[in-house]
Amino acid sequence: xxxxxxxxxxxxxxxxxxxxxxxxxxxxxxxxxxxxxxxxxxxxxxxxxxxxxxxxxxxxxxxxxxxxxxxxxxxxxxxxxxxxxxxxxxxxxxxxxxxxxxxxxxxxxxxxxxxxxxxxxxxxxxxxxxxxxxxxxxxxxxxxxxxxxxxxxxxxxxxxxxxxxxxxxxxxxxxxxxxxxxxxxxxxxxxxxxxxxxxxxxxxxxxxxxxxxxxxxxxxxxxxxxxxxxxxxxxxxxxxxxxxxxxxxxxxxxxxxxxxxxxxxxxxxxxxxxxxxxxxxxxxxxxxxxxxxxxxxxxxxxxxxxxxxxxxxxxxxxxxxxxxxxxxxxxxxxxxxxxxxxxxxxxxxxxxxxxxxxxxxxxxxxxxxxxxxxxxxxxxxxxxxxxxxxxxxxxxxxxxxxxxxxxxxxxxxxxxxxxxxxxxxxxxxxxxxxxxxxxxxxxxxxxxxxxxxxxxxxxxxxxxxxxxxxxxxxxxxxxxxxxxxxxxxxxxxxxxxxxxxxxxxxxxxxxxxxxxxxxxxxxxxxxxxxxxxxxxxxxxxxxxxxxxxxxx
Numbered sequence: 425x426x427x428x429x430x431x432x433x434x435x436x437x438x439x440x441x442x443x444x445x446x447x448x449x450x451x452x453x454x455x456x457x458x459x460x461x462x463x464x465x466x467x468x469x470x471x472x473x474x475x476x477x478x479x480x481x482x483x484x485x486x487x488x489x490x491x492x493x494x495x496x497x498x499x500x501x502x503x504x505x506x507x508x509x510x511x512x513x514x515x516x517x518x519x520x521x522x523x524x525x526x527x528x529x530x531x532x533x534x535x536x537x538x539x540x541x542x543x544x545x546x547x548x549x550x551x552x553x554x555x556x557x558x559x560x561x562x563x564x565x566x567x568x569x570x571x572x573x574x575x576x577x578x579x580x581x582x583x584x585x586x587x588x589x590x591x592x593x594x595x596x597x598x599x600x601x602x603x604x605x606x607x608x609x610x611x612x613x614x615x616x617x618x619x620x621x622x623x624x625x626x627x628x629x630x631x632x633x634x635x636x637x638x639x640x641x642x643x644x645x646x647x648x649x650x651x652x653x654x655x656x657x658x659x660x661x662x663x664x665x666x667x668x669x670x671x672x673x674x675x676x677x678x679x680x681x682x683x684x685x686x687x688x689x690x691x692x693x694x695x696x697x698x699x700x701x702x703x704x705x706x707x708x709x710x711x712x713x714x715x716x717x718x719x720x721x722x723x724x725x726x727x728x729x730x731x732x733x734x735x736x737x738x739x740x741x742x743x744x745x746x747x748x749x750x751x752x753x754x755x756x757x758x759x760x761x762x763x764x765x766x767x768x769x770x771x772x773x774x775x776x777x778x779x780x781x782x783x784x785x786x787x788x789x790x791x792x793x794x795x796x797x798x799x800x801x802x803x804x805x806x807x808x809x810x811x812x813x814x815x816x817x818x819x820x821x822x823x824x825x826x827x828x829x830x831x832x833x834x835x836x837x838x839x840x841x842x843x844x845x846x847x848x849x850x851x852x853x854x855x856x857x858x859x860x861x862x863x864x865x866x867x868x869x870x871x872x873x874x875x876x877x878x879x880x881x882x883x884x885x886x887x888x889x890x891x892x893x894x895x896x897x898x899x900x901x902x903x904x905x906x907x908x909x910x911x912x913x914x915x916x917x918x919x920x921x922x923x924x925x926x927x928x929x930x931x932x933x934x935x936x937x938x939x940x941x942x943x944x945x946x947x948x949x950x951x952x953x954x955x956x957x958x959x960x961x962x963x964x965x966x967x968x969x970x971x972x973x974x975x976x
Contacts (some may be wrong), residue, residue, distance in 0.1 A: 456489060456969050457489055515692070552671045691741070700752060726770065828847070903917050963975055
């Protein structure tokens with residue numbers, strides 16, 4: 425196999441890593457923006473908890489990476505409480521507005537929820553998520569937690585290369601919407617690399633939230649401004665939808681993969697797809713196949729196809745649909761599904777199982793504190809800068825997550841008022857021998873479960889360390905059936921990063937796989953590992969983006 429990052433001459437002799445793991449004794453933060461990482465560390469050093477630091481970093485990313493996050497979007501988190509020795513999950517995703525019905529779209533001749541504009545906007549859940557997390561685990565007042573992001577919003581920050589690139593891509597579909605250009609396009613264009621960008625509108629919004637709490641967003645002037653804007657633009661979101669919103673504390677679910685207990689959150693998210701894939705792969709001798717081999721990549725892709733057919737059929741808001749989670753993530757079910765795989769030929773289609781009843785951008789961050797608390801947090805607007813709807817002078821865009829509803833009334837993910845749409849963003853956590861081991865995530869739409877699996881397999885089966893596991897070349901399969909209704913009929917496309925050999929590519933094509941060009945959609949990884957024997961944290965961050973892991 426060709427070295428996946430040829431050109432690096434690693435002193436330590438690591439074949440996959442672009443840089444070393446970060447090791448620190450007292451605390452660790454890993455985010456997709458170095459300035460946000462530094463904010464998280466400052467909060468930890470000031471006596472804040474891991475959750476305080478995570479919220480502070482998330483607020484900073486809503487300013488510095490509005491191309492993937494912001495208070496107009498949703499949030500999910502998994503938290504390890506060191507004092508209670510308890511792993512808890514938070515679903516802070518918003519629901520469909522009261523007026524959003526299948527009949528509305530039928531009456532207007534709309535066959536699917538559009539990606540941009542006023543119609544795909546669901547209730548933004550992130551702010552309520554902040555306050556739920558802070559209410560349980562926060563130590564510092566929210567005014568202190570949000571102060572760094574407010575200061576950067578007023579004083580400005582230099583735009584990084586990756587985000588400048590995403591700014592340009594996002595503007596193409598959104599510049600026409602009222603409020604967008606006024607907020608983000610100084611002098612009629614998006615910020616460029618190295619330019620200092622300011623967002624005083626967002627600073628005002630953050631100050632209102634810090635002073636007035638979550639009700640300032642959901643029941644105060646911010647909610648009224650959103651209502652007025654959406655009414656003017658012909659949208660369906662109203663003040664009442666915001667006022668009724670609430671997050672939900674949930675129990676993470678898990679499977680054991682060769683002794684590692686991997687935890688995800690249950691639907692409406694897609695996290696259990698990672699558990700299904702791992703269960704299927706556990707029945708195969710992955711280690712003997714070797715990283716980068718056609719045999720391993722084929723097995724991974726076929727397992728992914730099987731899991732994603734179930735994802736398309738079953739995954740939905742469990743308040744509205746009977747999702748057979750226990751069955752889907754069971755070993756016996758995986759054994760049944762694995763029998764459908766051929767190691768000699770790529771399948772063009774698979775049926776969903778009898779369980780008895782792809783585009784997106786996101787930020788992921790993880791923080792750990794001196795007391796052993798760890799938080800795995802993911803937050804998103806869905807498609808980059810969301811719907812493009814930029815209300816009033818609030819300084820942020822509203823998400824377009826309702827695009828993921830199915831307009832077939834018989835489907836588990838069918839649109840209903842008050843229902844949460846199928847969700848792509850998923851945090852992850854690993855326990856081993858009853859102790860917290862790794863808090864990690866990998867952002868990027870339908871890549872996320874695939875990325876989670878590859879991180880675990882890289883570490884467990886191929887012996888990579890925390891940084892190597894993220895740096896090693898990735899695989900992404902696209903074209904599986906979708907919860908929105910699209911069906912896989914031709915086997916989809918396998919995308920591979922540079923670093924896989926020509927021989928591997930040829931062998932995959934001989935098995936019947938269609939290979940696509942490397943398109944850069946391989947996600948963004950952050951992780952923290954706890955070494956209990958030495959009492960230190962290891963941190964890792966994504967080489968493909970601007971991320972930084974740092975500790976103290």
